[in-house]
Amino acid sequence: MSAVTPLAALALALALLPLGLGIANLRLYRRPDAEPPPDTAVSILIPARNEEATIAASVEAALASRGVSVEVVVLDDQSSDRTAEIVRALAAHPGNASRLRLEPAPPLPPGWSGKQHACRTLAGLARHPLLLFQDADVRLAPDAARLACGALLAGPAGLVSGFPREETGSLAEALVIPLIHVLLLGYLPMGMMRRSTDPRFGAACGQLIAVRREAYRQAGGHAAIAASLHDGVTLPRAFRRAGLGTDLFDATGLARCRMYRGWREVWSGFSKNATEGMATPAALPVWTLLLFGGHVLPWLLLGWATLVPLPGVAVVLAAPAAAAGLLFRLLLAIRFRQSLLGALLHPAGILILLAIQWAALLRARRGLPAQWRGRAYPADPGGRPP
Structure with missing residues (x-):
């Protein structure tokens, strides 16, 4: 069995997880x-x-x-x-x-x-x-x-x-903020x-x-x-x-x-508090697997299949995985009155979000402060006494 087939199966499982939980949560x-x-x-x-x-x-x-x-x-x-x-x-x-x-x-x-x-x-x-x-x-x-x-x-x-x-x-706001x-x-x-x-x-x-x-x-x-x-x-x-x-x-x-408002504020705004959420050394690899694997990988596999022949079962698994991620994003766009263009470009938004998180983690590891509203905050907020 080609190594691509298990990868496609993993992508399908990771795509169905947020779709299933999301439908339950919407109730x-x-x-x-x-x-x-x-x-x-x-x-x-x-x-x-x-x-x-x-x-x-x-x-x-x-x-x-x-x-x-x-x-x-x-x-x-x-x-x-x-x-x-x-x-x-x-x-x-x-x-x-x-x-x-x-x-x-x-x-x-x-x-x-x-x-x-x-x-x-x-x-x-x-x-x-x-x-x-x-x-x-x-x-x-x-x-x-x-x-x-x-x-x-x-x-x-x-x-x-x-x-x-x-x-x-x-476009930057429409891609990232609805996430x-x-x-x-x-x-x-x-x-x-x-x-x-x-x-x-x-x-x-x-x-x-x-x-x-x-x-x-x-x-x-x-x-x-x-x-x-x-x-x-x-x-x-x-x-x-x-x-x-x-x-x-x-x-x-x-x-x-x-x-x-605009790309610069999106990047700065999501970066400033990233290390208190997703962007920790323990959490970010897990989030990368969940988000990249479930929302980006299916589209990469389908794109790959247009260039190189892949096993049919891998394509059969990747196609519903891609559809599941897009369906979930469109459901949210309709329910919460979000940009349809941002929803259709969903994998790109996920990639930008992950780039922001990894950049924030690397910034913190280098000891550089977060900047917001004209103030600089040390890289380790938990290390500052109240």
Whole structure:
């Protein structure tokens, strides 16, 4: 038997894994529909550093929340642009003074990343028992805060998180950003996540996280992840280490975000926190096998077959493997309103994602810092004291 045949069989198995788990997860990953009590109050907390292009739309959307009582607190994290000026102008509008506050961030202490310090500061400024952390480029729908609170209060979880609709405006964004859903739904067993507090199943979207204040304190809050650049992984894991459940919901229709703009931001944004997720010496070889083997290898085998005669069984195995990966990607594109071109070029997106992860790992091994928002962070975030 040709060595190509077992390779094609492996590719088929690796392609069917995310397709099967993804279809199962799509039944569990839903828009929330539980209603919170009528007297529910939530603090919407927005850290902002040089966000003049997005902060007005973000704050106005948060203030338009309905069905819950909200206060919006914006922390100006030493911005050098018009961020603070824009928020002050919004706070001066009639009706906003009692619901919108602008606060200055204290100096960043050693051992802290900027976002985690800003969020910890915001939590201390919040007046309400429920906290909704959102990034400054997120625009909430009017029902988003209400339904996020309903999802949080409907079950025992101390933290719930939603993935907004990730808008893309360039080919680089369309290729890479939708892979967040591929990784989330294709490789995280959500049923086990909901039955367990095992930190290995911790996952969230740092763009939109709701917590109960008491649970936040019990988990240590953002002080527990002071040095982290990847709160979407590290914060839910901190809750789970404290014995608290975490959960996920589909926020596609509840919030929108264009997280990066263009190739440079895509590379920098996915690189900055890679070593806290996939890009570790132990994890990245496994992820490379799963992603390259299941999403790229089938297409390479089919391309090879057009140049060199391969055993028929190898082609028969590679063809459904390629189709499985493409089908999964198209299902996600339709469900989450993603770019169809990005879906059709799915193998190229996987290759770019893996290149980013390997480059981040090599950068960390060389001791080079990650760069983000005008700040440099050491290569080993876990090595920095809180």
